[in-house]
Amino acid sequence: MDNTELAEIFDRIASLLEIKGEIPFKTLAYRRAAESLRNLGEDIHQFQSHSPLSTIPGVGKAIAQKIEELLNTGQLAFLHRLEEEIPPSLLEILDISDVGPKKAALFWQTAGIANVDDLEEAAREGRLRDLSGIGIKTEAHLLEGIRTYRHSKRRVPLRIAHKLVEPWLKWLKEQPNVSQVQIAGSMRRWKSHIDELHVVFACENSKPVIESLSTRKGIRRVLAQGVHRAAFELEDGLRLQVWSQPQERFGSLLQFATGSNMHNVRLREFAQHAGFSLSERGLLGRDGVEYLCAGENEVYEKLGLPCIPPELREDHGEIQAAAANALPDLIRFEDLTADLHMHTSRSDGEDSMEEMALAARAAGRRLIAITDHSFILKMGKKLLFDLLEEQRAEMVQLGNKFGDQLTLLHGVEVDILSDGTLDLPDEMLQKLDIVVASLHFDLKQPRHVITQRLVRAIRNPYVDIIGHPSGRFLPDFEGADLDWETVFSAARECNVALEINANPSHLDLDERQARRAAHRGVLLSINTDSHAPRQLGREQGVAVARRAWIESRQVINAWSLQEILSWLKTRKNK
């Protein structure tokens, strides 16, 4: 039973209680506990060994007991009882748009509908319209909703979402009376995967704009359409939500639409204490005076808070931190002086060392490490030695050309073999400026085996950085089953940096592991792992770090040139 499984159980309880008609505060409590568990970052068993469960935010006595029961027995009597009252198959219909707990309960109690198939059949036969509160329109909408539920559940990587949203932004910007257009939602928070496109715009008279938008090519279905808001299902299966307010309220709108929903709930609670009612329209004081916010900063300012960066707005403690003036000074892409993991055409990259160096310089880097794969070079010691010598010579020449514009390091990305040894001998590693060691195969070893394998690599005195530590490859492989606390301890002890790999298929460490690692005092290294010059501008590694509350001092790539070089030097001398 891991953190994710526990979280899913509490979400399930919340949904069942909603259908049962339990008060919303109770179900919210279960959802908050679920979210908290999901983002704990530390394995729950491990956590339990040093801290009481009730110290987890949102976990009180009752939920702590349930967690314990689950950890001890793998079962939960409370959930069993609940599932005897309400068929669990009913939960799937909550995923249909416009179906919430009340309708689900109605379908179940008055028509015996317990799953999506039942619901579809009843709708087709026109039986739903007889239920109280349901008419012909709702019945038709439900049928469409079921079709969408079956065929177009989609989640796309952030960079794809940017491509998809671009034409809508462009069109909105061209409309008369539209003064500002901005991406909001999870895209603005830099989540790695996006299931809805959220856009806000400032406009005095938004009705005609929204009317015109709703007839655009690319829209399959209008889900809702009003004066300030509209929701569409796009041809490609994603949803597009747009909101509008006049310019003088745009800051409030942007804050609202950026979310997350849980962050907004917390912020509104906080606003209550400060004597305000907060909404997307503005702040309403108890005295009835309304405060409009044209800029998003003003919303937080008026509440006495510093502006919270969108990446932190997940209800992971950011409001408390802001109130205590203890928000992290998040790392920025411009802070990166170095990129310490990239490939050239000598291994599986597309371009020469020189092309990569030029692109890195253009992207603002002052220092790069060329780290071609050892497995390409692995062809007999003599030949390998020659190849490395050749590469070194090329680098010296190139280094002269760049002068102090760009410093080049000669490195390698070695494979960590199944037993934790490396696929190049120490006497070769010793001669290199920097060594990245990575897991590339045999990733499904049992937890203790693969953990010890990684720890052994960390303990190799010539290893400086562990590349994409979990070896995950999205969307198909979530990464090795590692005991992270053990990995973090070893990395910290050996002064080895763990990578946040910016390749969108890796993003590894992920944000939860990265936050935990930084908290444990482990050094991090954000690298693009570029295989082509265009990839050197990858920003998503920094996004992961920002979502993990990480500051620049915790990332070796953001240190000065001298600091990085002396860190490497101390490591070589140890």
Added chain:
DNA sequence: GCCGTTTTCGGCCCGACTGTTTTCAGTCG
């Protein structure tokens, strides 16, 4: 069910939109 810049008891976010309503409940973000 959780939690304490008002609280260990009594609170707990807010508005837009829709459909079926005859004044509002449900859903959503």
